[in-house]
Amino acid sequence: MSFDLIVRGGTLVTPQELRRADLGISGGQIVEVSQEITTGGQALDASGLHVFPGVVDAHVHFNEPGRTHWEGFETGSRALAAGGGTSFLDMPLNSSPPVLGRAEFDAKRQIGEQKSLVDFGLWGGLTPANLDRLDELAEAGVVAFKAFMSHSGLDEFPAADDLTLLEGMRTARRHGLPVGTHAESNELTRGLTEQVRAGGHRGVRDYLNSRPVLAELEAVTRALLFAEETGAALHLVHMSSGRAVALAFEAKQRGVDVTIETCPHYLHFTDEDVERVGAALKCAPPLRSGAVQDDLWAELLSGHIDIVGSDHSPAPPNMKISDDFFALWGGISGVQSTLNVLLTDGYGQRNLPLEAVAALSALNPARRFNLPNKGRLTAGADADLALVRLDETFTLTDLHDRWKQNPFGGQNYRGRVTQTLSRGQTVYHNGRFEDTARGRLLRPGK
Incomplete structure (x- = not known):
């Protein structure tokens, strides 16, 4: 042959x-x-x-159409490929308009087919504004639905209230698609932010304190309850703390269909780096202390985390300049370095097996989002x-x-x-x- x-x-x-x-x-x-x-x-x-099997990055923001000047399919996919990536799943925001229906899906698909260097899938949004369009998104071919449990940063992609999330999970289950949640309590993050800002506080540490681990734990608990009640497949994106991972893993042990994702920046940087570097490391949930990071690594090394995705979310430089840290765009660029962090911090420093690197970066995301031809080095x-x-x-x-x-x-x-x-x-x-x-x-x- x-x-x-x-x-x-x-x-x-x-x-x-x-x-x-x-x-x-x-x-x-x-x-x-x-x-x-x-x-x-x-x-x-x-x-x-x-x-290695090519990286399947299940969490990127390439922002086309509408915000190509932030990042686009061409430049984003090139950076991914330079880091060993061969597939990505693009989030329904921060493109403008966001992917809330079939027309927006088709517009983004056409741009991806024209510009992307590698294969791609598209998430659809789950918001109070498009519950009646989830069926058309599923028929169009979305890989999953994305919901924010706190403010997304963009008014055109509103947070999902409890009823929206519950009903969205029921629809997603009917179509056999996962629901991904940005799990931070809207009540806690909004209230703490208002409290801090009312006191005139605008600094890095003020922002970090406004989004505590507790806000993540509260939202994860609710999302798990809804998934258990509906039988939906839940994907917890960008978990920042070992305590949140432990909550989700315990639910998985009792039969809840949940997968757990973290990101290279939570594994590589801490809150002290945010104070040193500044705007380039602002994200939500924010980076945590070294002790919280150690707990997160312990969960990963125990096999309790399924996926590492970049959550690549850049913005133009002028959106990263302000004396008010709360006003800066929150998003970290990192689509090129996922494999490097796992090989350096993981395999090189914490004895993460290479086999686990292949699972976290390729096989597991391909399995979770039902991409049978991706993430494997096998015939077929x-x-x-x-x-x-x-x-x-x-x-x-x-x-x-x-x-x-x-x-x-x-x-x-x-x-x-x-x-x-x-x-x-x-x-x-x-x-x-x-x-x-x-x-x-x-x-x-x-």
């Missing part, structure tokens, strides 16, 4: 094992995995490299690969997101991505991109 491409001599990293093997690729898919493939085809020498899967020189330490300076206000930049990491393949085609290789490549829309089950 002749192949379109044979990846030879690499160490395959799967959630089950590390294995020295060759990959035979044809028609954009892996068709053979063998210790040695002796038949013909163009060869890619992966000797000395670790071959799409040939989405990240080739990594694991023993190389490098400084991240070559950033590819639009604004490059990136707190991960300038730091040293272990494990340099040398080449990224999407469906068997090289899209990134040592700082260069294959700009003729175009991604496809990913739909659940396909």
Whole structure:
């Protein structure tokens, strides 16, 4: 048998094992995995490299249409590919208009197909304004619904009150789609913010104190209750504390269908870094203390966290300048560095197994959002690969997101991505991109 491409001599990293093997690729898919493939085809020498399944980033904000000047499919997908990413799931905000119906879905899909370097799926919104349009979003092909339990920062994407969230979960269950929640108590965050600001406080520490771990715990508890009541699949996005993860994992143990996501910035930075760096590290939930971060890592190392997604959410520089920290746009750029954080802070420092890195960054998100051809290095899967020189330490300076206000930049990491393949085609290789490549829309089950 002749192949379109044979990846030879690499160490395959799967959630089950590390294995020295060759990959035979044809028609954009892996068709053979063998210790040695002796038949013909163009060869890619992966000797000395670790071959990971391409990162499936389940949480990005690429903002098209409407806010392309913040970030777009072209620049965002290039940055993702440079970090070993081969698929992403784009949130329904901060595009303008947000994806609250079929027309908005189709507009975003068309832009993605024209501009994205790699494959992509689209989230739909779950708000009080579009409960009657969830069915059309499901039929259009959204991978999940996203709801905010506190103010989203954008008036056109209002927070879901309890009844909206409950009814939305019932609809989502009927369609077999997850509901992702930004789980912070609106009552607590709003009340504490008003209290702090009424006292004239505007600084970094004032903002951090206005969004305590308690606000996350309260919202997670409610979301879990609603999921248990409705039987819906719940996905808790960007968990920032080990206590919140523990709550969710306990619910999973008693049968609630819940998956738990955290982000590289919660694993890599602390509240002290926010005070040092400033606006580039503002997010919600905010970064926590070193002790809370240690608890989060303990939960991850125990296997209680399912997914690590970037929550890449940039904005133009002028939105990151103010003497009032509350007024700054809250969002962190990091779509290029998810794998690097897991390999450096995790594998390099905390003994996170490489097999777990493959599960957290690729297989688990593909499974949760029903993308059967993604996240695996097995016959029949799409040939989405990240080739990594694991023993190389490098400084991240070559950033590819639009604004490059990136707190991960300038730091040293272990494990340099040398080449990224999407469906068997090289899209990134040592700082260069294959700009003729175009991604496809990913739909659940396909």
